[in-house]
Amino acid sequence: MVRLEDIQSFFRGWVAANEPMVRYTSMRVGGAADFYLEPADKDDMVALVKFLDANAVPWMMVGRGSNMLVSDEGIRGAVINAESAISNVSLEGGIVTAEAGVRLNRFVDFCIQHELAGVEMLAGIPGTVGGAVVMNAGAHGGEISDHLVDIEVLRNGSIQWIDKAAAKFSYRRSGLEHDAVLSARFKLTKGNKEKLAHQRRELILKRNQTQPLELPNSGSMFKNPPNTFAAKLIEQAGLKGKRVGRAEISEKHANFIVNLGDAKAADVVRLLELARRTVYQNTGLMLELEVKLVGFSDDVKRKFA
Numbered sequence: 174m175v176r177l178e179d180i181q182s183f184f185r186g187w188v189a190a191n192e193p194m195v196r197y198t199s200m201r202v203g204g205a206a207d208f209y210l211e212p213a214d215k216d217d218m219v220a221l222v223k224f225l226d227a228n229a230v231p232w233m234m235v236g237r238g239s240n241m242l243v244s245d246e247g248i249r250g251a252v253i254n255a256e257s258a259i260s261n262v263s264l265e266g267g268i269v270t271a272e273a274g275v276r277l278n279r280f281v282d283f284c285i286q287h288e289l290a291g292v293e294m295l296a297g298i299p300g301t302v303g304g305a306v307v308m309n310a311g312a313h314g315g316e317i318s319d320h321l322v323d324i325e326v327l328r329n330g331s332i333q334w335i336d337k338a339a340a341k342f343s344y345r346r347s348g349l350e351h352d353a354v355l356s357a358r359f360k361l362t363k364g365n366k367e368k369l370a371h372q373r374r375e376l377i378l379k380r381n382q383t384q385p386l387e388l389p390n391s392g393s394m395f396k397n398p399p400n401t402f403a404a405k406l407i408e409q410a411g412l413k414g415k416r417v418g419r420a421e422i423s424e425k426h427a428n429f430i431v432n433l434g435d436a437k438a439a440d441v442v443r444l445l446e447l448a449r450r451t452v453y454q455n456t457g458l459m460l461e462l463e464v465k466l467v468g469f470s471d472d473v474k475r476k477f478a
């Protein structure tokens with residue numbers, strides 16, 4: 174069993190044992206991770222991952238925790254947050270390179286400032302570039318993978334550049350889920366700064382009007398089935414406002430579950446099961462989770478397979 178001191182003997186970043194994940198997820202639920210680590214820089218991160226692999230400690234990356242639901246039992250192994258280690262964004266030779274820890278809003282702003290179009294639809298999504306690439310985040314018909322060239326990953330202990338085609342992007346998924354994404358390169362098109370800034374303002378305004386941003390949440394819980402919207406199906410099932418414990422299917426947007434304060438992950442899971450079952454009974458459509466379940470037993474994960 175790896176001890177905190179073993180990690181501290183070489184690790185230059187910040188490490189905590191038994192760290193509550195409520196602090197690092199936008200839904201603000203979930204138990205503690207065995208280890209929570211913020212590497213000092215990229216070298217520190219590579220050394221850390223090699224050490225964890227060598228000692229058979231499971232690890233995962235976290236960005237802003239805005240697309241994950243962590244179980245009440247927490248996470249066995251290590252959770253790595255790259256925000257302080259790798260968060261530069263730069264433009265060279267017409268290519269924007271954004272490191273994994275860059276927040277999406279900063280990335281969008283950088284592109285707009287440089288009159289580059291193609292990622293403005295991501296404005297208002299509260300994640301990092303790393304999380305967005307792995308999730309293939311998108312909105313308003315566009316996805317982050319649209320203008321991606323390639324992705325720098327830590328895979329099997331070595332740093333590699335993966336072509337977009339090899340990353341196997343699909344709707345809110347990628348083939349990068351077992352890697353640590355370090356950075357991504359984008360080739361964007363020429364845009365007009367004022368128009369792009371206006372578009373961004375409008376999109377953020379729309380989000381404020383339609384999403385329950387005043388309460389902790391994880392964004393859309395389910396993917397939209399082809400040709401329809403999960404929110405519409407859940408609303409038609411009469412589930413808006415339905416509560417389990419301190420979790421509620423939002424009155425404002427039925428594909429959001431909000432934490433009314435001290436909700437448990439188990440409450441959220443029960444609402445997810447209810448929504449999925451009721452929509453299936455009503456329409457024959459089985460909703461697929463968009464949010465990532467982290468730290469749950471295989472039994473719980475199987476329910477949503």
Ligand SMILES: Cc1cc2nc3c(=O)[nH]c(=O)nc-3n(C[C@H](O)[C@H](O)[C@H](O)COP(=O)(O)OP(=O)(O)OC[C@H]3O[C@@H](n4cnc5c(N)ncnc54)[C@H](O)[C@@H]3O)c2cc1C
Binds near residue numbers: 300301308352
């Ligand atoms: C209010 C709200 C609105 C939202 N709106 C949208 C929307 O319009 N469109 C949309 O697509 N999503 C939306 N989301 C969901 C979420 O913000 C996005 O999926 C976002 O891209 C996740 O980024 P993150 O950094 O928070 O990732 P996290 O939630 O921290 O992680 C998500 C997954 O990515 C992995 N991951 C994170 N960083 C890395 C890395 N560096 N390397 C490897 N794996 C990594 C994690 O292990 C996890 O599996 C919304 C969420 C909220 C709360």
